[in-house]
Amino acid sequence: MNTNLTRRGTVAAGVGTLLIPLALMLGTPAQADVRAEPVGPACASLPQEGEGSAEGMVDDPVATAASNNPELSTLTAAIEQAGLADTLNDAENITVFAPTDEAFEKVPQADLDALLADEDQLTEVLTYHVVGEEVAPGDLADGTFETLQGDDLTTDEVDGAYIVNDSAKVVCGDLETENATVHLVDTVLLPPESTSSPS
Known part of the structure; x- marks a missing residue:
């Protein structure tokens, strides 16, 4: 017992x-x-509250979240012009390297107008900014990622900043949306066959 x-x-x-x-x-x-706070010099220019803020973007799928962000108005217009909003919103666990309005301002106006008028090329360029997997900031130090367009883009860390394709700097990284991680970049990325000009 x-x-x-x-x-x-x-x-x-x-x-x-x-x-x-x-x-x-x-x-x-x-x-x-x-989630970690977004990091980078351009993060300070994001709205501090509302749907366009870092906190507000979390609740919406990526194309909708971008449309609420004042730094991404040109990108939003391009996405709508190419008819990609639903495609991006319906995707899962993607990463978008999103050119800011200042990035689009670097493109000569004639070239930008030509790009926006050519839906096929616009789709090529925009889908080159999208990776079909989640890419966290820690993955950017030395990475190669296949884009939805089909070609690869590369990332590296230089002097504490993340650089895409040796040309575009990530100015605000690790913004989260309902279905995507977003890294704001200061230069429009072009697929290898289009590196000379977007026109």
């Missing part, structure tokens, strides 16, 4: 020992789900 009680006590103690770390493990996802 005493032996049975002793065994039961030992088993109960063993179960208790197992339950404590299990409870701690179950609490871990809530902590891991806390």
